[in-house]
Amino acid sequence: MRMNRLGRTDIMVSALCLGSMTWGTQNTEAEGHAQIDRALDHGINFIDTAEMYPVNPLSKDTQGDTERVIGTWVKASSRRDEVVIATKVSGEGLKYVRDGAPISAATIKAALENSLTSLQTDYVDLYQLHWPNRGSYMFRQNWRYDPTGQDSAETEDHMLEVLTTLDTMIKQGKIRAIGLSNESCWGTMRWLQLAEKHDLPRMASIQNEYSLLCRLYDLDMAEMTHHEDVGLLSFSPLAAGLLTGKYSASGEPPAGSRASIVTDLGGRTTARVWPAINAYAEIAGRFELDLTAMALAWCIQRPFMTSTIFGATSLEQMEQSLKSADMTLDKQVLQAIDSAHKAHPMPF
16 A cells, blocks of 8 residues: 655555545444454555544434544554544534534634544544635535635634644644645645744645546646645545446435435536446446546546545445555556546536
8 A cells, every 4th residue: 555645744644545424324333443444454544534424414413423433443452553543623504513613713622622532542643624614615616606705814813723723732742733624725825824924733635525527626726735745635536436336327326325315415416427427437347447446546646646535335345445556547548537537527
C-alpha cells in the first residue's frame, strides 16, 4: 500500500482510507471491527469518521454511534498506535447535532471532547471542519451557489477564532493535525493565509467529493493543492455506489443498499448519470478491469490525491475495492476515461 504525507505534517497515511459512515446503521459493531482488521491486514492505516455519523439514515438517536464503534475497537484491540483516525466537527444547520449550531470555539471544544470519549482515545490524528459556516457548493449545491451574501471580514474573524481554538487543543495534545471538508479554493487560501500571518496551525488536507462522475476539484482546487500542499481526501469516489455497477436506471436497488434507503443517492441519480456510468463500464470491460477497482485506482493516481476514502457494507465489497491498491491504469485507459469525461462532464 502506497503511503502519502498528510500535508506538511509528519503523518503518513495510506493511499486508501477506510470510510466508516455506515457503521451503526447498515453495519453492526462487529462488522465495523472486522472491516478495520481487514483494512490493517491490507496496509491501510487511515480511518475517516465524523461526529454526525452514521448515515443511511441520519438520526439523532444514532448520532455518534460510528465513533463509538471505532472506540470499542480501539479499546479491545490495543492497536491505537497503528491507525490514523480522522473525525469532523459538524457545521451550521444540522439540527440533530447541537441544534444546528455553527462551528465556533465553544462547539469545537464540546464536539472534540465528545469525540475523544466516543473514540476511547486521548487524541485525534486529523480533526476536520465538516463544512464552512458560510455555506458550500458541495452536495449538488454548485448549481445554485451564490457567495455574494458572504461577509469576508466576518468570515476572517471566525476563521481566526477557530484556528486559535485548534491551536490550543494541539498544544494540549488532543489533536495532531487539522483539515477542511467541503471547502472552496478561496476559503482554503484564507485559512492558510491567516495561519501564516498569526503563526497558527496550518490546514493539512481537504475532504471534498471527487470521482469519475464528480470532478469539480480538477481546476483551481488542484492548482491550490499543487502549490500549497493541502492534499485531497476524496469522499464518494464510487459516487455512492453508482460506479460499482450494482444500480441501473430501470431495476430495483439491491435490498439493504444505500439506494434502497436514500432513493436519489443525494441527488446523484439523474437522467444524465446512466449514460456516463455506461461509458465507464464499457471502458472497464474493454480493458478487462473491474469497474469498482478502476474507479478507485483512477482516483488514487490523480496527482493531487492524498487518500481516497471508500466505504463498504460487507467484507466482499471491501475486497473488491482493495483490488485498486495494486492497480495502475495505463495511458490507453486514462485516455479513454478522458474521452468519456468530455462526453459526460457533469452528470449530476
